[in-house]
Amino acid sequence: MLTAALVAAVGVAGAQPSLKEEALALLNLEMPELAEVKALHSEGRVEEAAEALLAYYKARTHITTPDIPDPAAVRIAPNEQKWADEALEHTFFVHYGYQPSFNYGEDIDWRYWPVKDNELRWQLHRHKWFTPMGKAYRTSGDEKYAIEWTKQYVDWIRKNPLVKIDKEEYEISNESTIKADAENARFAWRPLEVSHRLEDQTLQFQLFICSPAFTAEFLCEFLVNYHRHAEHILENYSAKGNHLLFQAQRMLYAGTFFPEFRRAEVWRQSGVEVLNREVAVQVFDDGGHFELCPHYHLATINIFYEALQVATLNGFKEAFPKEYIDALERMIVFYANICFPDYENPCFSDAKVATKGEVIKNYRSWLDVFGDNEFIRYMASDGQQGALPDYKSQGYLTAGFFVFRSGWGNDAVQMVVKAGPKGEWHCQPDNGTFELWYNGHRLMSDSGSYIYAGDAEVMKWRNWFRQTAVHNTLSLNGENLQTTESKTLLWQPEGDVQVLVTENPSYEGLTHRRTVFFVEEKWFVIVDEAVGDAEGIVNLNYQLPVGEVSVAKEAMRCATLNDFESNLTLQCFAPKGAYTTEAEGWFSDKYKSKVERKRVSFDVAKKSTDKAVRYITVIVPHKEAQNGPKIDAKFIGKGYSPNGVGVQVKVDGKSRKLKVEF
Numbered sequence: 001m002l003t004a005a006l007v008a009a010v011g012v013a014g015a016q017p018s019l020k021e022e023a024l025a026l027l028n029l030e031m032p033e034l035a036e037v038k039a040l041h042s043e044g045r046v047e048e049a050a051e052a053l054l055a056y057y058k059a060r061t062h063i064t065t066p067d068i069p070d071p072a073a074v075r076i077a078p079n080e081q082k083w084a085d086e087a088l089e090h091t092f093f094v095h096y097g098y099q100p101s102f103n104y105g106e107d108i109d110w111r112y113w114p115v116k117d118n119e120l121r122w123q124l125h126r127h128k129w130f131t132p133m134g135k136a137y138r139t140s141g142d143e144k145y146a147i148e149w150t151k152q153y154v155d156w157i158r159k160n161p162l163v164k165i166d167k168e169e170y171e172i173s174n175e176s177t178i179k180a181d182a183e184n185a186r187f188a189w190r191p192l193e194v195s196h197r198l199e200d201q202t203l204q205f206q207l208f209i210c211s212p213a214f215t216a217e218f219l220c221e222f223l224v225n226y227h228r229h230a231e232h233i234l235e236n237y238s239a240k241g242n243h244l245l246f247q248a249q250r251m252l253y254a255g256t257f258f259p260e261f262r263r264a265e266v267w268r269q270s271g272v273e274v275l276n277r278e279v280a281v282q283v284f285d286d287g288g289h290f291e292l293c294p295h296y297h298l299a300t301i302n303i304f305y306e307a308l309q310v311a312t313l314n315g316f317k318e319a320f321p322k323e324y325i326d327a328l329e330r331m332i333v334f335y336a337n338i339c340f341p342d343y344e345n346p347c348f349s350d351a352k353v354a355t356k357g358e359v360i361k362n363y364r365s366w367l368d369v370f371g372d373n374e375f376i377r378y379m380a381s382d383g384q385q386g387a388l389p390d391y392k393s394q395g396y397l398t399a400g401f402f403v404f405r406s407g408w409g410n411d412a413v414q415m416v417v418k419a420g421p422k423g424e425w426h427c428q429p430d431n432g433t434f435e436l437w438y439n440g441h442r443l444m445s446d447s448g449s450y451i452y453a454g455d456a457e458v459m460k461w462r463n464w465f466r467q468t469a470v471h472n473t474l475s476l477n478g479e480n481l482q483t484t485e486s487k488t489l490l491w492q493p494e495g496d497v498q499v500l501v502t503e504n505p506s507y508e509g510l511t512h513r514r515t516v517f518f519v520e521e522k523w524f525v526i527v528d529e530a531v532g533d534a535e536g537i538v539n540l541n542y543q544l545p546v547g548e549v550s551v552a553k554e555a556m557r558c559a560t561l562n563d564f565e566s567n568l569t570l571q572c573f574a575p576k577g578a579y580t581t582e583a584e585g586w587f588s589d590k591y592k593s594k595v596e597r598k599r600v601s602f603d604v605a606k607k608s609t610d611k612a613v614r615y616i617t618v619i620v621p622h623k624e625a626q627n628g629p630k631i632d633a634k635f636i637g638k639g640y641s642p643n644g645v646g647v648q649v650k651v652d653g654k655s656r657k658l659k660v661e662f
């Protein structure tokens with residue numbers, strides 16, 4: 001039997017008058033705007049006080065949100081209309097990765113979990129179809145959307161109590177309902193999901209407030225529920241990472257949007273404090289975000305930016321000092337640099353690809369604050385205004401992102417190398433990996449991430465996409481890197497031969513040093529040296545482009561056969577005894593979506609007495625599918641040196657010596 005102290009079951013208030021009392025008690029009735037509510041309340045006329053409160057909110061116009069500046073002028077996209085209509089039948093749009101959407105039953109089963117992917121269960125509680133229902137309501141004027149939304153909103157409250165129960169009690173408890181509620185609360189009340197609702201419900205509030213279905217009684221349900229949300233986050237902020245940022249930004253949102261709550265200022269302040277603190281923790285001095293994932297980098301920019309916008313619109317811009325705004329600007333410039341000419345980001349770590357249209361919208365919005373930055377203006381206008389920076393290649397040494405580029409146009413050659421410190425949760429063990437773009441196409445790309453977390457089947461795929469061997473880097477026995485802490489030994493981003501030398505202490509007894517030469521701004525030579533007394537099979541892994549690719553195993557030569565003018569030839573010069581292995585390869589740029597492709601590794605057995613295993617890979621982008629260049633390459637000098645490296649490379653008869661010392 002559980003004690004009341006251990007179970008903080010936050011149910012729904014009993015009789016209706018007490019719900020209204022409860023809601024009114026949460027508000028600061030001393031505010032001049034609520035004078036009438038206060039007067040009625042003090043006379044014990046609770047029903048009328050609630051009606052007065054509703055009238056106040058229906059007329060309220062002085063609080064502004066950036067998402068919906070004018071609810072009456074809102075528009076709806078075709079997919080939002082579809083989600084709104086399907087939601088009337090309880091078919092809920094939860095996740096792009098699970099389409100068509102599942103139906104949750106006539107009597108909604110909020111615990112239905114058809115595929116045991118945690119995201120599917122968590123994201124149900126983000127109610128992504130609610131705001132589309134609000135838009136459908138506003139654009140059509142059809143009350144059915146408002147009536148259904150209020151029903152679903154209350155149904156969710158009834159069926160998803162916030163049950164907190166400690167682990168020990170949970171294990172010994174025989175109370176199956178409470179156990180099930182507690183289990184469910186882990187999904188329904190995960191602070192990230194709560195924060196989503198906290199922000200989105202301000203939109204829904206604006207869209208539906210004019211409906212007759214938005215009654216005083218519903219308003220009180222809404223306010224009590226909303227208050228519970230904000231207090232829950234306040235007590236359960238995530239320890240770090242993007243979740244914490246999302247939560248803080250939305251607390252700021254909650255405190256700003258509902259200043260009538262007694263606790264509003266506490267919420268708002270907590271958001272401001274967390275964001276100001278975390279901008280210094282999570283954003284490196286070069287503008288990189290510490291999860292080392294382009295997708296979360298972009299999301300983080302938008303979190304910081306939205307908080308700043310809400311503060312600006314509502315008169316407390318000074319809450320965010322210059323350091324905050326400068327860090328945000330560095331993050332944007334970082335992102336612009338690592339993306340390809342089509343605005344798409346590399347798929348490193350847990351990144352998905354954001355489309356050009358989506359990203360340009362972001363740049364346009366950022367101009368409100370960074371209108372003086374010519375590069376941001378250039379990106380926002382698709383090159384019609386503003387100016388490009390006065391550099392081409394650019395390195396971010398703290399975050400470990402290095403961009404080689406021949407130019408900024410579609411026809412450029414661009415390589416983005418990832419070789420940084422140990423990243424946070426969304427980062428993968430991939431130090432030294434890269435993506436390559438040439439003449440309008442991304443030729444070599446990261447495998448992506450495909451899926452996050454869940455049951456064994458889900459985890460099998462998550463682990464497949466995370467593994468070191470499905471990156472363009474070196475591994476030992478196909479195992480994941482034990483240490484991910486790259487050091488930059490040399491970065492030379494200008495001239496006829498540009499160079500990066502980066503080193504990662506990948507395994508116990510095996511350090512991987514990778515030297516990348518960008519020659520004549522046209523082609524690349526990658527020198528990989530695996531040094532130490534480790535024994536095993538060393539693998540130099542390459543993920544080949546999606547599409548037709550020829551692999552000559554003996555010659556260790558791979559060439560794309562694209563019928564568009566973007567191809568490459570990759571040829572490896574490996575140590576004696578090395579052989580080519582072909583293995584399962586995949587590419588994913590969206591959640592739960594993947595395309596098969598080829599993967600090769602150039603493998604060689606290393607004994608503990610072999611000081612180093614050394615490879616040279618030459619990658620030449622070219623337009624035609626056939627007739628790739630004749631390539632030859634060899635090392636200069638006698639074996640591995642800790643202070644430099646030199647190679648002689650011949651491409652189509654033209655020989656070049658490439659040498660660096662560091």
Ligand code: MG
Nearest residue numbers: 349428446448
């Ligand atoms: Mg990856």
